[in-house]
Amino acid sequence: MSLADHFAIRHASEEAGLRLEQLSWQMRDSLDRTLDQAVRDVSLLSTLSETHTRGDPTKIRQVLENFQRRFPDYAWIGIAKPDGRVLAATGGLLENRDVMARPWFHAGQQAVIAEDYHPAVMLGSLLPHASDPWRFVDVAGPIRDADGTLRGVLAIHLSWKWARTLANGLLTPALRGYGAEIIVVRRDGIVLLGPEAMLEKPIATESLRRAFEGGTGAVKEHWPDGRTYLTGYSQTGRGRDRAGLRWAVLVRQTEAAALASAHDFERRTLWLCLGLGFVLAAVAALLARRLVAPLKMLSGAIEDLAHAPAHATADRIPQVNSFHEARVLSDAMRDLVASERTHRAALEHMNAQLEETVAARTAELREMLMRDVLTGLPNRRALMQALPEALARAARVGRPCAVLFIDMDGFKQVNDTRGHEEGDDLLRQFGTRLLNGIRETDMAARLAGDEFVVVLELLNDARDAENKAHVLLDQLARPYRLAGGSAQVGASIGVALQLPHELQDPVRLLARADQAMYEAKRKGKGRVALVAEALEREAS
Numbered sequence: 001m002s003l004a005d006h007f008a009i010r011h012a013s014e015e016a017g018l019r020l021e022q023l024s025w026q027m028r029d030s031l032d033r034t035l036d037q038a039v040r041d042v043s044l045l046s047t048l049s050e051t052h053t054r055g056d057p058t059k060i061r062q063v064l065e066n067f068q069r070r071f072p073d074y075a076w077i078g079i080a081k082p083d084g085r086v087l088a089a090t091g092g093l094l095e096n097r098d099v100m101a102r103p104w105f106h107a108g109q110q111a112v113i114a115e116d117y118h119p120a121v122m123l124g125s126l127l128p129h130a131s132d133p134w135r136f137v138d139v140a141g142p143i144r145d146a147d148g149t150l151r152g153v154l155a156i157h158l159s160w161k162w163a164r165t166l167a168n169g170l171l172t173p174a175l176r177g178y179g180a181e182i183i184v185v186r187r188d189g190i191v192l193l194g195p196e197a198m199l200e201k202p203i204a205t206e207s208l209r210r211a212f213e214g215g216t217g218a219v220k221e222h223w224p225d226g227r228t229y230l231t232g233y234s235q236t237g238r239g240r241d242r243a244g245l246r247w248a249v250l251v252r253q254t255e256a257a258a259l260a261s262a263h264d265f266e267r268r269t270l271w272l273c274l275g276l277g278f279v280l281a282a283v284a285a286l287l288a289r290r291l292v293a294p295l296k297m298l299s300g301a302i303e304d305l306a307h308a309p310a311h312a313t314a315d316r317i318p319q320v321n322s323f324h325e326a327r328v329l330s331d332a333m334r335d336l337v338a339s340e341r342t343h344r345a346a347l348e349h350m351n352a353q354l355e356e357t358v359a360a361r362t363a364e365l366r367e368m369l370m371r372d373v374l375t376g377l378p379n380r381r382a383l384m385q386a387l388p389e390a391l392a393r394a395a396r397v398g399r400p401c402a403v404l405f406i407d408m409d410g411f412k413q414v415n416d417t418r419g420h421e422e423g424d425d426l427l428r429q430f431g432t433r434l435l436n437g438i439r440e441t442d443m444a445a446r447l448a449g450d451e452f453v454v455v456l457e458l459l460n461d462a463r464d465a466e467n468k469a470h471v472l473l474d475q476l477a478r479p480y481r482l483a484g485g486s487a488q489v490g491a492s493i494g495v496a497l498q499l500p501h502e503l504q505d506p507v508r509l510l511a512r513a514d515q516a517m518y519e520a521k522r523k524g525k526g527r528v529a530l531v532a533e534a535l536e537r538e539a540s
Contacts, residue, residue: 016258017218020232023251028234030166038139046143046154060088073162080153093126108140108153135160179257183250207231211248228255372446375431383445387506398500401457402465405513408450409490409525422482437475462497469493469528490526
């Protein structure tokens with residue numbers, strides 16, 4: 001038993017170490033992929049013609065904000081001129097402010113770089129209040145003319161909430177239940193992500209040293225809290241250029257939790273030994289009574305069944321009637337085969353039911369991926385799948401369709417003064433009114449926050465779309481009944497019309513509606529605005 005215990009513990013340690021090492025790899029690769037995406041986005045944005053212009057910052061800001069909506073983890077995107085002043089930025093934050101002292105501005109003039117994790121310096125008081133202080137990873141790069149002249153520096157501030165989201169996605173509830181923790185450590189030993197008590201404090205462990213030496217694997221070690229852990233380790237940014245960041249990714253689990261499977265193996269081994277001892281004793285008794293002939297018959301039948309277990313039936317076990325013990329053994333084996341066949345049929349039936357359940361659950365999960373959790377309306381993913389189909393139908397039937405970009409007026413005040421619960425209830429009621437105000441052939445979706453989109457089909461002309469938008473506007477402006485009393489909010493609606501003969505470009509159509517909504521906001525909110533005629537002619 002001691003030898004079995006030794007091998008059980010050794011096997012469990014190896015399996016736990018491999019599991020923790022694989023989790024470390026997954027977290028490392030996820031961090032690297034996101035940083036690589038941010039580097040590619042900086043390179044892409046710096047080559048757009050809109051970012052090279054020195055004209056109206058409003059147009060540049062719209063390009064940056066449209067890009068930010070696709071990537072919510074980008075807390076701030078901005079362009080600084082060579083003199084260090086911000087030309088345009090998402091939300092207008094820091095515009096005309098001097099950022100020459102920021103490290104990303106100097107490093108980003110030469111090439112695309114990533115600056116390490118740091119607290120918010122200039123943006124901390126400007127961004128929306130969050131439960132945790134704002135922390136960023138900066139990615140910046142130069143904007144140059146064709147002749148190499150520096151036109152500015154484009155920067156993306158990646159919110160550190162992204163890393164916490166990755167860690168929560170990798171740690172399943174089962175792993176959290178067994179105490180598994182993901183820890184990300186900066187090159188100077190400061191903890192960037194991990195247990196609350198360790199955040200932004202230095203640590204020094206064997207796994208950390210090995211990770212920063214470029215190794216990957218798992219190690220058993222003592223941590224400063226006095227407990228023994230199995231820790232998987234790896235390093236981000238291996239083999240990468242200046243744009244990569246070097247972080248150690250540690251995934252630890254207490255030794256007791258990691259070796260729980262070994263103790264389970266010990267119990268199973270004990271029962272196996274007891275069962276094996278019983279079988280050996282029975283075989284010894286049979287041999288002592290010289291039951292050679294009956295055993296040969298039974299063993300032959302067992303061998304036949306072993307080669308074809310799917311065809312096992314009780315009548316294939318011979319009925320031995322020579323003496324009581326042999327008859328009992330024969331009957332028991334026949335009952336066992338019959339029971340096994342019954343259990344096999346039951347398991348097959350259960351498996352078929354399980355497959356049906358899994359298929360149904362999978363369909364439910366797919367439906368959930370296409371729905372907004374709060375309002376139940378289709379989400380951005382569902383909208384971007386349905387919009388091309390609506391444009392194709394408009395082209396087939398020769399009738400226009402339209403996109404209505406709807407932004408609530410006054411939602412933030414209700415949310416701030418009444419609390420998030422009433423704010424969420426207001427969003428749900430707003431979505432319900434949208435859904436009740438359109439036809440079954442139309443579609444209402446929630447993009448994010450207080451932004452909604454309605455797709456209208458089978459229209460007659462632009463006036464038809466505008467009239468339907470005004471009807472919706474009247475319905476949305478009626479008071480809403482909340483727990484704390486009645487509340488009234490409005491909406492600004494931007495309308496973009498798609499004619500049957502026009503080029504089918506869902507992204508551009510949505511952007512035109514978004515632009516029209518901002519025009520309605522600019523003119524005083526609570527109104528409907530169509531895309532300017534010049535833009536309509538350009539789209540046609």
